[in-house]
Amino acid sequence: MKPSLFFLLFFFTFNLKAQKHTGVNFENGLSWMQIKEKAKKENKYIFLDGYTTWCVPCKQMDTNIFPQQKVADFFNQNFINVAVQFDVTKNDGKNTRAWYEDAKAISKTYKIDSYPTYLFFNPQGILVHSIKGGDVDADSFLMKAKKALDPKSQYLNLKRQYTEGKRDTAFILMLINSASEVRDDQSKAEYINAYLAVQKNLLTKQNLKFVAQGTTKSSDIGFNILLNYPKQIDSVVGKGDRIRILNTIAFDEIILPRIRIDGKKTVYGGGMVVYSGEMNKDVDWTVIKQELDLKYPYLSDEIILKAKPEYYRALNDWERFCQSVSLHTIGKEPNVAAINRYANEVFLFCDDLKYITEAIKWSKLILSNENSKNSMYLATYSHLLYKFGQKDLAINIMQEVLKLEPNNDRFIGELRKMKMGEMIW
Numbered sequence: 001m002k003p004s005l006f007f008l009l010f011f012f013t014f015n016l017k018a019q020k021h022t023g024v025n026f027e028n029g030l031s032w033m034q035i036k037e038k039a040k041k042e043n044k045y046i047f048l049d050g051y052t053t054w055c056v057p058c059k060q061m062d063t064n065i066f067p068q069q070k071v072a073d074f075f076n077q078n079f080i081n082v083a084v085q086f087d088v089t090k091n092d093g094k095n096t097r098a099w100y101e102d103a104k105a106i107s108k109t110y111k112i113d114s115y116p117t118y119l120f121f122n123p124q125g126i127l128v129h130s131i132k133g134g135d136v137d138a139d140s141f142l143m144k145a146k147k148a149l150d151p152k153s154q155y156l157n158l159k160r161q162y163t164e165g166k167r168d169t170a171f172i173l174m175l176i177n178s179a180s181e182v183r184d185d186q187s188k189a190e191y192i193n194a195y196l197a198v199q200k201n202l203l204t205k206q207n208l209k210f211v212a213q214g215t216t217k218s219s220d221i222g223f224n225i226l227l228n229y230p231k232q233i234d235s236v237v238g239k240g241d242r243i244r245i246l247n248t249i250a251f252d253e254i255i256l257p258r259i260r261i262d263g264k265k266t267v268y269g270g271g272m273v274v275y276s277g278e279m280n281k282d283v284d285w286t287v288i289k290q291e292l293d294l295k296y297p298y299l300s301d302e303i304i305l306k307a308k309p310e311y312y313r314a315l316n317d318w319e320r321f322c323q324s325v326s327l328h329t330i331g332k333e334p335n336v337a338a339i340n341r342y343a344n345e346v347f348l349f350c351d352d353l354k355y356i357t358e359a360i361k362w363s364k365l366i367l368s369n370e371n372s373k374n375s376m377y378l379a380t381y382s383h384l385l386y387k388f389g390q391k392d393l394a395i396n397i398m399q400e401v402l403k404l405e406p407n408n409d410r411f412i413g414e415l416r417k418m419k420m421g422e423m424i425w
Contacts, residue, residue: 023072026083028095032102036125039080045128045149046121047079048106052087055115057134061141068138078149079120086112113268120148128154132183144181155182167194176210186267189214196221203232212237218249218295227296243299250296250303259283259311279314309342318346318355326358329365336366340377347383348425360384375404379411386418387425394418 026049027035039046051058065071075081084103085096106112110119110127120129129148135141147153155178162175172195179188192214199207202225211222211233226233226242233242256263260277267273285304292300305327312321325342328334339362346359363381371377378401386394398415405411414424 023067023069024075024081025072026081030082031098032082032106035080035082036121039121039123039125042080043123045079045123046119046125047075047081047145047148048119048121049081049083050086050106050112050115050117050119051083052085052115053089054087058116060136061116061134065135065138065141071138071142074142074145086115114272118145120145120154128156130155130182130184147178147181153178155179155184159187162191169195169198189216189220193220193222203229205236208233208236212241212245215245216249218253223249243302246296246299247303247306250292250299251307254291254295255288255303255307258288259307259314275314279311281315283311306338313342313345313349316349318350318352322346322355322358325362329362334365336371336377340366340380343384344380347380347387353388356384356388360388373404375401375408375411378404379414383414383424391418391421 027038030038035046038044049061084099084106085092086103086107088100106119110130114132116132116134118131119127122128128151131141131144135144147155151157158171158175158178161171172191176188176191176195179185179191192210196202196207196210196214201207202211202222208225211225214220215222215226217223226246230239230242252265256265256275256277259280260275261280263275263277265273265275285308289300289304292303296303305324308324309321309328312318312324321342325339328339328342343359343362343366346355350356350359360381363377363384366377367374367381378397382394382397382401385397395415395418398411398418401411402408402415417424
């Protein structure tokens, strides 16, 4: 008797966690305490793969990196390996559910805020190294992972030495490089500023790169370089990056405190930024403009231009949101990426056809030039048309999108829902 389709699907779902990787031998059925006890008994390091079911880079690592023989050989020889799911779904198996509390505690203890996150513990269960994000190349990932076995290159050991006062130039340069590899951007900025503080010439090519990478506040050493040496830094990092950095600093230090009460910026792994704090519904933009003019005289108009849509979006004031976005469409070189993002926000969060119509106009503007074959911009246009009620045209546009990205699961799913008349927002 052949097994039923239901049984096969159930078996696959139940064993998905257990067979998450085909090359690396990941422990299954042991608790976190048992994993640590085993590592101590066998005098082996622990490799923890922190993932979620929705994380695309996690799945790419599972498919392309962990099955490779050289990767499996290295991790199986040197580590007790464990894969830990950090989200909760209705399809979680018995082993995943048994790890809920351990996963929650690990996430809190080690401040895991992006996925995948890879943690490396010594045989005593002490965290000594970490890597944020996946990798497209097995050799590159192995190079980073091998550093976890050597106290001289373990990232957390290097951070501890820095905290204890080690500051020689060669060491800080190594620490900056290590922070880049493990994607610890916040600490990297601190190390860069410590390095720049002892440099006699900040206008060298390398130091200008560091200025761009490490300047996050107006009190940072590189801020005046960004503001007062535009030609020099533009030649190294580009005008767009310099302006973006200054815009961000101005927003965080001057605009955020005025548009939000006790406003706070939180940066999560992967670069995701969240602003919190009660919205101030009575903002005086004239006062903000005056302050910006003093510190950013040639950028104040642009800074406000970018800030107003964010402010009105947070207030759900779609009338003034659209008015402020429309100003972005005026000029010889509109920021098409920003306009597309604003159009997508209307699609996701606004149900008023008046403003959806405005967003459709923005999308048409973007697609009227060299961006006519940009799949993301076309997708936004399709989404807006569908929400507006122009189903057939939206489907046609989405089919064009899939010609550009035939293997994009998200777009395939959206097209299927469009044809069935289902919501896609």
